[in-house]
Amino acid sequence: QLLLQESGPGLVKPSETLSLTCTVSGGSISNTAYFWGWIRQPPGKGLEWVGSIFYSATTYYNPSLESRVTLSVDTSKNQFSLRLSSVTAADTAVYYCARRGGFCSGGSCSFHFDSWGQGTLVTVST
Amino acid sequence: SYELTQPPSVSVSPGQTASFTCSGDKLVRKFVSWYQQKPGQSPVLVIYQHSKRPSGIPERFSGSTSGNTATLTISGTQAIDEADYYCQAWDSSIYVVFGGGTKLTVL
Numbered sequence: 001q002l003l004l005q006e007s008g009p010g011l012v013k014p015s016e017t018l019s020l021t022c023t024v025s026g027g028s029i030s031n032t033a034y035f036w037g038w039i040r041q042p043p044g045k046g047l048e049w050v051g052s053i054f055y056s057a058t059t060y061y062n063p064s065l066e067s068r069v070t071l072s073v074d075t076s077k078n079q080f081s082l083r084l085s086s087v088t089a090a091d092t093a094v095y096y097c098a099r100r101g102g103f104c105s106g107g108s109c110s111f112h113f114d115s116w117g118q119g120t121l122v123t124v125s126t
Numbered sequence: 127s128y129e130l131t132q133p134p135s136v137s138v139s140p141g142q143t144a145s146f147t148c149s150g151d152k153l154v155r156k157f158v159s160w161y162q163q164k165p166g167q168s169p170v171l172v173i174y175q176h177s178k179r180p181s182g183i184p185e186r187f188s189g190s191t192s193g194n195t196a197t198l199t200i201s202g203t204q205a206i207d208e209a210d211y212y213c214q215a216w217d218s219s220i221y222v223v224f225g226g227g228t229k230l231t232v233l
Contacts, residue, residue, distance in 0.1 A: 037222070039169075047161075047169065047212055049222040060221045063127065096168060102157070102216075109216040110157030112174035119168055 002026040004097050004117035012091075012124050018084040022097030022117060029078045030055040035100040036080045037113060038071070040093040048093075052100055053080055087124045094119040128217035130225035137231045138203050146198040146228045148213030156215040158196040160189055163227075164209045172211075173198060200230075208232045 008020035022036070029036060037052035051061040053071040061069050065084070073080040084091060096119045102111035131149045138144040148158065158176050161169035171180050173189035176196065186201040196215075200207055213225040 039224075046227045047163075047214075047224040049220075049224060052222070062222075063220060101174075108155055108157065110175050111216050111222055112157075112159040112171055112214070113161075113169070114171050114174070114180060116168040116170070 002099065002115045004099065004115060006095060006097050006117045006120040008120065008122070010121060010123060012087055012122060013126055014088055014124055015086055018082070018087050018091060018122055018124070020082045020095055020097075020120065020122070022080050022082075024078045024080075024099075027099075029073065029080060030075050033101065035060075035111075036073070037098050037100045038082045039096045039098055039113065039116075040091075041096070041119075042090075042093045050082065050084075050095075089124050092122065092124045094121050127219045128215075128223050130213050130215060130223055132211075132213060132225040132228045134226070135229045135231065137233055139233050140203060140205060142203055144200040144203045144207070144230055144232075146211050146213075146230070148196040148198070148225050149194055150196075150215060150217075150223075151194060153194050153196055153215065154191050156217065158189065158191050159214045160187075160196075160198045161212045161214065162207075162209045163212065169212065203230075203232055205232050 003025045012018045035052040038050040053059045068085045070083040097117045098113040099115040160173040163169040176191045177189045210227045212227045
């Protein structure tokens with residue numbers, strides 16, 4: 001059974017960098033069938049995709065966050081990580097890591113997140 | 127950038143059919159997924175590629191897409207189905223986009 005577990009500080013000061021790690025167990029992060037992603041959810045609000053990464057370190061970012069987001073992967077530890085710089089209160093959210101399946105064909109893509117971590121709340125505050 | 131629009135809420139009585147809509151430009155050309163999220167829990171994939179059900183998802187969940195609208199249908203709605211439901215699709219402008227979510231209340 002695939003398990004994903006987020007870890008990292010629950011409190012970050014404004015203007016600093018948020019750093020989270022997702023540890024994958026029960027499956028290999030190097031599986032070429034999948035990307036790995038981060039999705040966040042501000043309290044009481046909807047889901048927002050942050051970014052996705054392949055085991056080879058190919059990345060895709062939400063254009064609205066791209067200037068502040070960096071994803072990385074460590075295949076030796078079966079982990080991938082998120083860094084979000086210059087955070088503000090608007091970045092307060094539950095951050096989920098997830099496995100992304102799907103494919104691209106004929107100019108369109110089918111992406112879906114089929115396994116999710118439990119999520120971790122990150123609060124941006126002094 | 128691309129947007130998916132969902133109504134904020136849907137209410138049904140137990141045993142009835144619940145329908146959730148998700149609207150977006152030329153949505154039929156994109157592959158739509160649906161997620162269920164119960165309070166305090168992580169989202170769960172219930173439909174992908176418009177109409178496919180992952181293993182373990184009950185048959186009462188079904189999906190379809192026509193034109194600019196995708197629909198998630200729950201037949202014989204149960205109290206345990208009370209949750210928020212999100213649609214999601216790919217677009218070249220944003221890569222992955224979620225709808226704003228619809229809250230299902232089972233009366």
